[in-house]
Amino acid sequence: MEILLWMIVVALFVISIAGVFMPVLPDTLLLWGGFLLYQFAIAEPGAGLPASFWWGMAVLSVLIFGADILMSMYFVKKYGGSKWSSLGAIAGVILGIMIFPPFGIIIFPFLIVFAIEMFFQNQPADRALKAGLGSLVAFFSSAVMKVAVQIIMIIWFFIAI
Template sequence: MEIAGWIVVIALFAIGMAGAVFPILPGALAIYAAFFVYGFFISFSSFGFWFWTIQTLIVIVLFVADYAVSAWGVKKYGGSKASVVGSTIGVLVGPFVIPAFGLILGPLIGAVIGELFAGANLEKALKAGLGAVVGLFTSTVVKFILQGAMIVIFLIWL
């Protein structure tokens, strides 16, 4: 059972790290679930109050930072709430509509459309779209760092 547990834990870690790039995957939640899988298959004895507190705080920070950093990118480049909503929809829909480049073009196009619907001119809308892409890349880097930290903390804790 221990080998099966480790296989599932490693698979969840891989899914979690892929979730940093592909927003449709459960990212931090997959990594968090791996801790429970480890506990059920192997042992919860390594984990105490501080382990769960630190990991839970990282997950909360990840969720808040993911939205905040993306919104920051759009706002920094002059976008409105409409472009934030549009870029969020674009992140979710883009990879399905444009498989090869949808992850980048989705937020860009979504922010531009959102800004145009809000009444902005094309130049301002394109600038907001660029901000959405900058926010997406920044958010991805933050997710990689924090999710990697979750895995490293888990391994050190063992």
Template sequence: MEIIGWSIIVVCFIIGFIGLVYPIIPSVIFILGGFLLYGVFFSFADLPWWFWLIEVLFVILLFGADMMANAFGVKKYGGSKAGIWGSTIGLLVGPFIIPIAGILIGPFLGAIIAELVFARTSLKQAIKTGFGSVIGFLTSIVTKGTVQIVMIVIFVLVV
């Protein structure tokens, strides 16, 4: 039973990292789920209150970082709120329309289309905003990945 428990926990962690590049998967929820499954399979007593406090703060940080990184990338390159929305929609839809490459093409095209149609910016500015959305997404992946690694390292050290 111990092998099954650890296997499921590790699968949750792996899905959490897959969620970094497939934003439809709530990555941090799977990491947190791995911690909860440890408590169910083994013991919640092994995980002190300060562990849960730190992990919940990281969860809040990750949700905030996810939203802010995309907005920051678009805004830094002169994009509007329409560009942020277009980028977000493209990020969610892109991987389904164009597997693998859609992860980067989706937010790029989404930001460009939204800037051209709703914000009425020039093509040059719209493309600049599209690049900003991709840079924001890539920055988000690195940031969230680092925080998720720290969360798992803390878990391993506590356990």
């Protein structure tokens, strides 16, 4: 039985990393599922993961949740987008996840940023396109960051046990 539980823990970790690229999968929640499964089904009573592990995972989870939003704001602005475009990129990430996962998280921020720059900020098409591309760079940058943080979390888990 313990081998089956360990296989489920490892599967949850692998699927969580896939969830970075497929937003319909709740990546961080899958990681936590693996941690909790170990804590309550595999670990000996009273010998589970230390409190420092749980606090660290909480901080890193907040970082993962904020990655898409923070990266969208940063890269849209870096690529010449306005404050309104940065806010539009955040709205695009949220709408993209809800309306058209998994591709919406890439398409919606781009289209919203492009439209804001082109039609509301009266920027030329090339500058609006550049700001829109900033939203694409943001998605890929946040994906790399999220995978790195998840790998750190998984390594920390195995060190902690």
